[in-house]
Every structure is written in C-alpha cells, then in structure tokens.
Amino acid sequence: MLSDSYGRVATDLRVSLTDRCNLRCSYCMPPEGLDWLPSADQLTDDELIRLLGIAVGRLGIKEVRFTGGEPLLRRGLPDIVARTAALTPRPEISLTTNGIGLARLAGPLRAAGLDRINVSLDTLEADTFVRLARRNRLADVLAGLAAAAEAGLTPVKVNAVLMRDVNDHEAVDLLQFCLGHGYELRFIEQMPLDAQHGWRRESMVTADEILAMLAVKFDLVADDPADRGSAPAEAFLIDGGPAKVGVIGSVTRPFCGTCDRVRLTADGQVRNCLFARQESDLRGPLRSGAGDDELAERWRQAVASKLPGHGINDPGFLQPARPMSAIGG
Numbered sequence: 001m002l003s004d005s006y007g008r009v010a011t012d013l014r015v016s017l018t019d020r021c022n023l024r025c026s027y028c029m030p031p032e033g034l035d036w037l038p039s040a041d042q043l044t045d046d047e048l049i050r051l052l053g054i055a056v057g058r059l060g061i062k063e064v065r066f067t068g069g070e071p072l073l074r075r076g077l078p079d080i081v082a083r084t085a086a087l088t089p090r091p092e093i094s095l096t097t098n099g100i101g102l103a104r105l106a107g108p109l110r111a112a113g114l115d116r117i118n119v120s121l122d123t124l125e126a127d128t129f130v131r132l133a134r135r136n137r138l139a140d141v142l143a144g145l146a147a148a149a150e151a152g153l154t155p156v157k158v159n160a161v162l163m164r165d166v167n168d169h170e171a172v173d174l175l176q177f178c179l180g181h182g183y184e185l186r187f188i189e190q191m192p193l194d195a196q197h198g199w200r201r202e203s204m205v206t207a208d209e210i211l212a213m214l215a216v217k218f219d220l221v222a223d224d225p226a227d228r229g230s231a232p233a234e235a236f237l238i239d240g241g242p243a244k245v246g247v248i249g250s251v252t253r254p255f256c257g258t259c260d261r262v263r264l265t266a267d268g269q270v271r272n273c274l275f276a277r278q279e280s281d282l283r284g285p286l287r288s289g290a291g292d293d294e295l296a297e298r299w300r301q302a303v304a305s306k307l308p309g310h311g312i313n314d315p316g317f318l319q320p321a322r323p324m325s326a327i328g329g
C-alpha cells in the first residue's frame with residue numbers, strides 16, 4: 001500500500017503523459033509556451049506500463065488517470081490505454097483532456113478500455129476562448145465533448161476554471177449548457193500552479209463566489225458529505241436533483257485530509273502532492289536496472305513523506321518549481 005504518516009492511502013494515480021499542450025490557458029502557461037521536456041527524458045510506453053504494473057499489482061493503485069499537458073498529444077494513446085486495461089488487477093482508467101482531437105479519438109479510446117473522461121471547458125464564447133486559451137479552438141472542444149458522450153464515456157464531466165473579469169460572467173451559462181447536454185460540471189478554484197507565477201489570491205474567484213453566482217438561477221443544496229469520500233469536488237443538488245454541480249475549492253476549502261492521490265510525471269518522477277517541492281525519481285533507477293521490488297519500495301517511501309496539507313494558506317507558502325502542465329493536473 002501507498003500510505004503516509006497521517007493515515008492516508010493513495011489509490012488514485014494521476015499520470016502525466018506529456019508536458020506539451022496545444023492551448024495556452026492564461027492560468028496555466030505563458031503565450032509562448034514553455035521549454036518542453038526533452039523526449040529522451042520522458043518515459044517510453046514500455047517504461048510507463050512497467051511502472052503502472054507495479055502500481056496496480058503491488059501498491060494498491062485502483063484508478064489510473066491520464067493527464068498532462070494534453071494527453072491526447074501523446075502518440076499511441078489508445079495503445080497505452082489498452083495496455084493499462086490489460087494489467088492485473090485491472091484499474092479504472094480515466095482521462096483529463098482539453099478535448100481537442102477527442103472527436104476523432106473518443107471511440108478508439110473507449111474501445112481500448114477508457115472508463116471515464118473529464119473535459120476542460122472554461123467558456124462558451126468563441127472570443128472569450130481565444131482570450132483565455134489564446135487559440136481559436138472552442139468548436140473542437142464542443143465536438144470532442146459530443147463525441148465523448150456518443151462513445152459512451154458517460155457521464156461526461158466538465159472542468160471549468162473561472163477567471164475574474166474574463167469568464168466569471170459565465171457560471172450560470174456553463175451550468176445550463178452542461179445540464180442541457182447531460183454533462184456533469186465542476187468548477188475548480190484557480191490555484192497557484194501557473195508557470196508565470198501570476199496567481200493572486202485577491203483575483204481568484206472563490207468557491208463561495210461561484211456558489212453565490214449559481215444561486216441567482218438555481219436552488220442548490222449540499223449533497224450528503226458522507227457520499228463525497230475522497231472526491232475533490234463538493235457536490236450540490238440542483239433544484240432538488242438528481243442533477244448535481246461540483247465545486248473544487250482547492251484553496252479556500254482544502255480537502256488534503258482525505259486526499260488519496262499520487263502523481264507520476266512524464267519524466268518518471270513521483271510527486272505525493274500537486275504542491276510538493278520534492279519529487280522521487282523512478283526513471284533513473286528503472287533505467288539502471290532496478291527490479292520491481294526496489295521501484296515499489298522507492299514509490300512507497302515517496303508517498304510516506306507526504307505532508308499533511310498543501311500549505312497554500314500558510315504565510316511561508318512557496319509555489320512548486322514545476323508548473324501544473326508538467327506535473328499533471
């Protein structure tokens with residue numbers, strides 16, 4: 001098991017398949033992009049599948065979520081999903097994507113064994129999309145969402161980050177759109193993980209503000225907290241249910257005490273928290289011939305040292321050196 005000294009057990013592995021992205025969302029990356037990881041530093045498919053086999057076979061990982069960067073940019077993704085689905089015991093397999101290219105890939109990914117999908121959609125306005133993501137790709141994202149539903153990756157979940165004076169007028173519109181299409185919407189508070197270090201607490205749209213905006217149009221009742229488990233999102237029943245909306249208040253309503261996540265970067269580093277300032281290298285030992293026992297033990301040690309909380313609200317908080325795009329959100 002991957003347990004830490006505060007009694008938490010990691011069963012949910014987030015795997016970054018690449019640090020590259022085809023969008024430049026301003027809360028994540030500068031317009032010019034970043035210095036991408038050299039390809040020789042990235043785990044090959046075989047190296048990745050070996051580590052995933054250790055994770056599910058020896059370390060109790062039950063869910064593998066592929067993310068990035070933009071995971072649809074990873075060549076051979078359906079094959080990676082199929083090889084993951086063939087592991088014993090078979091993990092749940094999910095994907096977080098910006099949806100660009102999903103119109104083509106949703107069917108093959110479903111056929112390969114993908115169980116669930118989250119698609120990021122911050123705005124329904126083409127001009128706001130360009131302002132926020134610096135690319136004119138809204139139509140591709142909407143087509144990707146429709147293809148995911150068509151392929152049976154249901155319920156499709158949608159992630160939205162609201163930015164003050166950019167898209168924060170769209171909370172109600174986004175929810176109405178998702179309700180109309182049967183997608184499950186979750187709002188995520190903006191976190192200090194952008195490569196430019198431009199996050200400011202005072203400009204963050206908080207969970208309280210999001211709920212107040214939605215309350216103008218919808219009757220929201222908090223779902224039974226017992227049903228939340230380790231989920232990052234607080235769920236609210238809309239107009240009596242059964243439809244729900246989620247709010248992930250990572251900054252103002254942290255949920256570190258129930259965290260069951262651990263991360264593996266595209267270059268083979270274990271991170272026990274999004275905000276960790278230390279990583280544990282698995283790629284080096286793996287390439288120098290370490291056996292599965294040794295790799296599993298290194299992974300256990302990496303999780304054992306997990307801190308009790310992310311510390312964003314502590315006066316001495318320092319943002320991690322790696323940005324979100326290179327960690328895997």
Ligand code: SAM
Nearest residue numbers: 028068069070096097098120159190191324329
């Ligand atoms: N490219 C994929 C996507 O867009 O979903 C996967 C990676 S992206 C880092 C995963 C999620 O993190 C997206 O929903 C994105 O909006 C969110 N995200 C990125 N930077 C963030 C930040 N600074 N604060 C909160 N959420 C962020």
